[in-house]
Amino acid sequence: MTVFSRRASVLSFIGFAAVALSPALHAQNTEPVKAVASFSILGDLVKQVGGDRVKVDVLVGAGSDAHVFQPTPSQARLVGQAQIVFSNGLGFEGWLTRLLNTASYKGQHVVASQGIKPIETEEGDHGHGHKHGHSHGEADPHAWQSVPNVVTYVGNIAKGLCAADAAGCDTYKKNAAAYTAELKALDTEIKAAWAAIPTAQRKVITSHDAFGYYAKAYGVKFLAPQGVSTESEASAKGVAQLVRQIKKEKIKALFVESISDPRLIEQIGRETGVKPAGDLFSDSLSDAQGPAPTYVAMMRFNTNALVQAITAVPR
Numbered sequence: 001m002t003v004f005s006r007r008a009s010v011l012s013f014i015g016f017a018a019v020a021l022s023p024a025l026h027a028q029n030t031e032p033v034k035a036v037a038s039f040s041i042l043g044d045l046v047k048q049v050g051g052d053r054v055k056v057d058v059l060v061g062a063g064s065d066a067h068v069f070q071p072t073p074s075q076a077r078l079v080g081q082a083q084i085v086f087s088n089g090l091g092f093e094g095w096l097t098r099l100l101n102t103a104s105y106k107g108q109h110v111v112a113s114q115g116i117k118p119i120e121t122e123e124g125d126h127g128h129g130h131k132h133g134h135s136h137g138e139a140d141p142h143a144w145q146s147v148p149n150v151v152t153y154v155g156n157i158a159k160g161l162c163a164a165d166a167a168g169c170d171t172y173k174k175n176a177a178a179y180t181a182e183l184k185a186l187d188t189e190i191k192a193a194w195a196a197i198p199t200a201q202r203k204v205i206t207s208h209d210a211f212g213y214y215a216k217a218y219g220v221k222f223l224a225p226q227g228v229s230t231e232s233e234a235s236a237k238g239v240a241q242l243v244r245q246i247k248k249e250k251i252k253a254l255f256v257e258s259i260s261d262p263r264l265i266e267q268i269g270r271e272t273g274v275k276p277a278g279d280l281f282s283d284s285l286s287d288a289q290g291p292a293p294t295y296v297a298m299m300r301f302n303t304n305a306l307v308q309a310i311t312a313v314p315r
């Protein structure tokens with residue numbers, strides 16, 4: 001081997017090493033993955049799985065109502081720049097398809113509820129009408145109110161992030177596994193909280209019907225004057241029926257949801273003599289200073305509030 005060729009091979013080795021090292025260097029300096037989540041609860045789930053590698057922007061923020069959301073032009077720009085978009089699906093974000101078109105979004109779209117078994121709504125039962133094309137037997141979108149469903153959401157989120165950012169896949173899988181363990185412990189905790197309460201007493205009134213999955217998972221009956229979407233309005237007949245039912249069944253737990261107009265529940269409270277027990281978080285987290293800034297905190301807060309209202313000793 002001549003001196004020249006040896007030098008050439010050393011140089012080519014250095015060149016090869018630099019190329020081989022570059023993915024690691026790149027991963028350290030790289031910009032976070034730009035993700036958009038449709039609403040605050042889903043935003044938290046994406047943050048739990050994405051960690052530091054993902055920057056999550058939420059369209060429908062804490063305290064806002066995703067059923068009747070209207071995206072702004074700046075939010076359309078945000079979607080246009082995103083690498084991955086997460087939605088709940090099951091008809092929750094009726095505005096999303098149009099937004100993705102407006103933004104000319106060509107990236108990945110992950111429907112987080114994919115693979116869960118939807119509950120069909122029973123809108124006819126409360127006797128209230130629908131103005132926005134809802135029909136009986138439509139899927140109830142609030143699937144996140146059952147913790148085992150959210151384990152499925154987390155799996156879909158990890159899969160989506162792996163596809164968008166293969167270099168981070170191990171991290172996403174690790175984060176998803178740790179968070180899933182936390183969710184399973186939460187599920188056990190909620191079941192234990194209800195176990196002490198006789199089934200006949202597990203009855204709750206909320207303003208819109210957002211707790212069908214919670215009801216099924218944890219054996220609680222929820223009644224709502226407003227349907228499964230806040231878009232529909234409660235009928236006078238439906239409200240009168242509910243008032244009679246509350247009196248007859250001596251239901252004590254009356255709640256307003258943080259996203260809903262409290263007046264209807266306040267009216268029912270006056271007519272039944274049941275004092276509303278406060279807010280539940282159904283479709284939105286609280287802000288960072290509130291009692292439900294994360295999904296896990298929200299489920300824990302709701303469960304405590306429900307159990308306390310039902311078990312409260314009448315004054």
Ligand SMILES: [Zn+2]
Binds near residue numbers: 210282
């Ligand atoms: Zn809702």
